[in-house]
Amino acid sequence: MADWSTFLAFIIFVCVMSATPGPGNLTFMALAARSGFGAVMLPLCGALLGGAFLGLMVALGLGTLLMQEGWLADFFRAISMVYMVYLSWRIMSMHKAEGRGAGQLSFAEGLLIHPLSPKTWAMYSIAFSLYFKPAGSLFDETLILLIGFGMGGLVFHSLWGLMGARVMRLLGEGRKYQLFMASMAALMIGTTAWSLWGA
Numbered sequence: 001m002a003d004w005s006t007f008l009a010f011i012i013f014v015c016v017m018s019a020t021p022g023p024g025n026l027t028f029m030a031l032a033a034r035s036g037f038g039a040v041m042l043p044l045c046g047a048l049l050g051g052a053f054l055g056l057m058v059a060l061g062l063g064t065l066l067m068q069e070g071w072l073a074d075f076f077r078a079i080s081m082v083y084m085v086y087l088s089w090r091i092m093s094m095h096k097a098e099g100r101g102a103g104q105l106s107f108a109e110g111l112l113i114h115p116l117s118p119k120t121w122a123m124y125s126i127a128f129s130l131y132f133k134p135a136g137s138l139f140d141e142t143l144i145l146l147i148g149f150g151m152g153g154l155v156f157h158s159l160w161g162l163m164g165a166r167v168m169r170l171l172g173e174g175r176k177y178q179l180f181m182a183s184m185a186a187l188m189i190g191t192t193a194w195s196l197w198g199a
Contacts, residue, residue, distance in 0.1 A: 018152030032164030043110025063125035
């Protein structure tokens with residue numbers, strides 16, 4: 001990383017991209033709205049580890065391959081869409097505030113959220129190409145990338161989860177709550193589809 005101004009620009013980029021709606025934030029908001037904030041913890045840990053793995057792959061050049069056209073990019077689009085539909089179905093099929101650990105998203109399911117999220121691939125790839133010097137130390141620059149997005153994910157996924165838990169308390173069990181959950185599922189699928197084919 002060239003200087004402190006570049007580092008500050010990177011931090012602002014991380015905050016903006018991590019705070020905006022995407023499959024990860026919407027998943028944790030919907031999950032907390034369905035089963036409370038405690039249900040977010042295990043898949044959130046998985047998501048952070050998955051994000052770190054993704055960042056490492058981007059630093060090693062895999063992000064460039066997936067941003068290009070070809071069978072690999074097509075396969076990634078298909079598997080991303082399938083997984084986001086699966087996550088939406090999992091959350092919609094849970095019973096509100098069901099027993100701890102019963103039917104909740106697992107660590108492994110959280111682990112796949114970022115590696116299969118086109119938004120996350122795009123923001124890691126853009127950040128690495130914009131803010132990190134090709135001649136710099138790959139280890140140091142990768143570490144900064146992983147810590148920056150890791151902290152952004154921890155803070156903003158948690159905030160979206162807390163908002164979801166608040167919705168759970170406000171809406172109760174009625175029709176408004178069911179409409180909210182259906183909207184979250186539709187947004188998870190819609191934002192993924194837009195990232196894959198509309199951007």
